Amino acid sequence: MEARRRAPLPPLATVGATLAVALVAVPLAALVIRAPGAGLWAELASAESVAAIRLSLVCSLGATLLSVVLGTPLAWVQARGDFRGRGVLRALTTLPIVLPPVVGGVALLLAFGRHGIVGRWLEPLGVRLPFTTAGAVLAEAFVAMPFFVLTLEGGLRAVDPRLEEAARTLGASTWTTFRRITLPLARPSFVAGAVLCWARALGEFGATITFAGNLPGRTQTLPLAVYVALETRPEAGIALSLVLLVLSVAVLAGMRDRWWPR
Amino acid sequence: MSLRAAVRVRLGAFELRATVDGAAGETIAVLGPNGAGKTTLLRALAGLVPLADGHVVLGSTVLEDATTDVHVPPERRPIGVVFQDYLLFPHLSALENVAFGPRCKGLAAADARARAREWLARTRIAERAAARPAELSGGQAQRVALARALAVTPELLLLDEPLAALDVGTRAEIRRDLHAVLRAFGGVCVLVTHEPLDALTLGHRLVVLEQGRIVQSGSAAEITARPRSRWVADLVGVNLLAGDAERGRVRLEGGGTLDTPDADAGPVFVVVHPRAVVLHRERPQGTARNVWPARIDFLDVGGARVRVRVAGTPSVVAEVTPAAVAELALGPGVAVWVAVKATEIAVYPR
Numbered sequence: 033m034e035a036r037r038r039a040p041l042p043p044l045a046t047v048g049a050t051l052a053v054a055l056v057a058v059p060l061a062a063l064v065i066r067a068p069g070a071g072l073w074a075e076l077a078s079a080e081s082v083a084a085i086r087l088s089l090v091c092s093l094g095a096t097l098l099s100v101v102l103g104t105p106l107a108w109v110q111a112r113g114d115f116r117g118r119g120v121l122r123a124l125t126t127l128p129i130v131l132p133p134v135v136g137g138v139a140l141l142l143a144f145g146r147h148g149i150v151g152r153w154l155e156p157l158g159v160r161l162p163f164t165t166a167g168a169v170l171a172e173a174f175v176a177m178p179f180f181v182l183t184l185e186g187g188l189r190a191v192d193p194r195l196e197e198a199a200r201t202l203g204a205s206t207w208t209t210f211r212r213i214t215l216p217l218a219r220p221s222f223v224a225g226a227v228l229c230w231a232r233a234l235g236e237f238g239a240t241i242t243f244a245g246n247l248p249g250r251t252q253t254l255p256l257a258v259y260v261a262l263e264t265r266p267e268a269g270i271a272l273s274l275v276l277l278v279l280s281v282a283v284l285a286g287m288r289d290r291w292w293p294r
Numbered sequence: 295m296s297l298r299a300a301v302r303v304r305l306g307a308f309e310l311r312a313t314v315d316g317a318a319g320e321t322i323a324v325l326g327p328n329g330a331g332k333t334t335l336l337r338a339l340a341g342l343v344p345l346a347d348g349h350v351v352l353g354s355t356v357l358e359d360a361t362t363d364v365h366v367p368p369e370r371r372p373i374g375v376v377f378q379d380y381l382l383f384p385h386l387s388a389l390e391n392v393a394f395g396p397r398c399k400g401l402a403a404a405d406a407r408a409r410a411r412e413w414l415a416r417t418r419i420a421e422r423a424a425a426r427p428a429e430l431s432g433g434q435a436q437r438v439a440l441a442r443a444l445a446v447t448p449e450l451l452l453l454d455e456p457l458a459a460l461d462v463g464t465r466a467e468i469r470r471d472l473h474a475v476l477r478a479f480g481g482v483c484v485l486v487t488h489e490p491l492d493a494l495t496l497g498h499r500l501v502v503l504e505q506g507r508i509v510q511s512g513s514a515a516e517i518t519a520r521p522r523s524r525w526v527a528d529l530v531g532v533n534l535l536a537g538d539a540e541r542g543r544v545r546l547e548g549g550g551t552l553d554t555p556d557a558d559a560g561p562v563f564v565v566v567h568p569r570a571v572v573l574h575r576e577r578p579q580g581t582a583r584n585v586w587p588a589r590i591d592f593l594d595v596g597g598a599r600v601r602v603r604v605a606g607t608p609s610v611v612a613e614v615t616p617a618a619v620a621e622l623a624l625g626p627g628v629a630v631w632v633a634v635k636a637t638e639i640a641v642y643p644r
Contacts, residue, residue, distance in 0.1 A: 201369070
C-alpha cells in the first residue's frame with residue numbers, strides 16, 4: 033500500500049458522522065439493553081413465539097425457493113438474452129425493491145384475491161391464496177425475488193462469454209453450457225443472492241399483512257408477531273426482535289467477504 | 295475428409311474475405327499481423343460468427359452456406375478448438391476439462407474420464423490431471439487445452455495462436471510436441487499465428503492474411519522467395535518495392551527507377567536484399583547500374599550486422615558491417631549514395 037498523508041477532516045464532518053452512527057446504534061443498543069434477560073427464553077419458548085418463528089422459517093425459505101426456481105431463468109434471460117425491451121424488463125422486475133411493500137400487497141390482492149383478475153379463475157379450481165400460508169410465501173417472494181435476480185444477474189454477466197463459446201465448440205448445448213459452466217462459475221453470486229433474498233423475505237411485513245393477513249400459525253410471521261406483541265406483551269415483542277437482529281447480524285457476517293473484501 | 299471454405303464476415307467496419315482449402319492430414323498455417331482477421335477466420339469456421347456470405351464444407355457435410363441458410367451450430371460441428379488463452383474452465387480439474395467434450399457427445403462419465411486420461415497422456419500432461427487451471431503453468435495449460443480439443447475426435451482442428459502465450463523455452467518444447475500431435479492427426483488443421491517460425495515449422499501450407507484479405511498462399515519457400523506484401527517482406531527481411539516494368543527498367547510507385555535485366559512488362563514486385571544495397575559517401579564510379587542519392591534515416595544495430603534505413607527515392611534498408619559504419623562515419627542525417635547492382639534485383643509480376 034502507498035503511504036500518504038491525508039488532509040485532516042473538518043470537525044463538522046466528525047460531528048455529522050457521530051450523529052449518523054448514533055441514529056443507527058442507539059436504537060439497536062436500546063433493543064439489547066431492554067432485552068428481558070432471564071425471561072428471554074421463556075418468551076421465545078411460548079407457543080405463539082414458536083409458531084411465529086417456525087412459520088417465518090417456512091415462509092421465508094419457501095419464498096427463497098420460489099425466487100431461486102423462477103429467478104434463475106429470469107436472471108439468465110436478463111444477463112444473456114438479446115431482445116428489444118430488455119431495459120424495460122429489468123426495470124419491471126426490479127420495481128418491487130423500491131415499491132412500498134403495502135402497495136405490493138394491494139396489487140397482489142387485486143391480482144390473486146378472490147375477485148382479482150387471476151384469483152377469480154383460481155377460486156373455482158380450489159386454489160386460494162389470500163389469507164393463506166401460500167399467500168404469505170407469494171407476498172414475500174414478490175418483494176424479495178428481485179434481490180436474488182439482480183445479484184445472480186451480475187454474477188452471470190461477469191462470466192467470460194468466451195468460456196461459453198469454448199463449451200459450445202466441445203458439443204455442449206446452450207442448456208448444458210449454462211448448467212455446467214455458467215451457473216457454477218456464478219455460484220458465489222447465486223449463494224449471495226439467495227441469502228439476501230431470504231433475509232428480505234424474513235423481514236417482510238407490508239405486503240404480507242396486506243395480502244395474507246395476520247392469522248397466528250398461518251400467516252403471522254415474525255415481523256407481524258412482533259408488531260402485535262408490542263401492544264399486548266412488549267417483552268415477547270422485544271425477544272422476537274432480538275431473534276431477527278441476530279439473524280441479520282449472521283447474514284452480514286456470512287456475506288462480509290462479498291460486501292467489504294479486505 | 296477435406297475442408298473447403300470461402301467466408302465473408304463483417305464486424306463493424308472490418309470485413310474478412312478469405313478462402314481456405316485443406317486436405318486430410320494437412321495443416322494450413324494462417325500467418326498475419328495482429329488485427330488481420332485471423333481469429334475471426336477461425337471463429338467463422340467454428341460457427342461462432344455469422345457469415346455475411348460464403349460457405350464452409352467439411353468432407354461431404356455442408357456446415358454453413360449463406361445462400362441456402364444452412365447453419366450447423368458450433369456444438370454440432372465435428373471441430374476441436376484451442377483458443378488463444380486456452381479458455382480452460384476454471385472450476386473444473388484438467389481431467390474434467392478434457393472429459394467435458396466427450397460427456398457432451400454422449401459418453402458415460404466413467405468412459406469420458408477414461409478417454410480424457412488417454413488424451414492427457416498423449417499430450418504428456420497426465421500427471422497434472424487433478425490440477426485446476428489456475429494451478430497450471432502456461433505450457434501445461436496449453437497441453438490440457440490441446441487434449442480437450444482432440445478428445446472430441448474432431449475432423450477439423452482449429453488452433454488460435456497456440457504458442458503465443460508461452461515463454462521462449464516452453465515454446466520450443468510445445469512446438470515440437472504439437473508437431474508430433476499434428477502429424478498423427480488425420481483431419482484438417484487450421485492454425486493461425488503471427489509468428490513466422492510457428493507457421494513455417496507447423497504448417498504444410500501457408501496462407502498470409504492481412505487486413506481481412508488473403509495476400510498470398512503457398513509453400514514456405516514460395517512465400518519467402520516472392521513476398522507480395524510489405525509485412526511478409528519485413529518478416530523475411532528484404533526490401534519490397536512495387537512498380538511498373540518496361541524494357542529492363544522498373545518505374546517505382548513511390549518515385550525513382552531501378553534497372554534490371556529480367557524485368558517483364560507490366561506491374562511487378564521488386565525484391566532487393568539488404569546485403570545487395572551498398573552505401574558510399576561519394577558518388578561511386580562502378581558498374582552498378584542503379585545509383586541514387588539518399589539520407590540516412592536511422593541505424594538498427596543488432597549483432598554482427600547493422601541495418602541502415604536510408605530515405606530517398608526509393609527508400610531502402612541496407613545491411614552493412616559495424617566496421618563500415620565506423621569507417622564511413624554513418625549516422626542519422628548523413629548524406630550517402632546508394633548503389634544496387636542490376637543483377638541483385640529480383641522481379642516478378644504483381
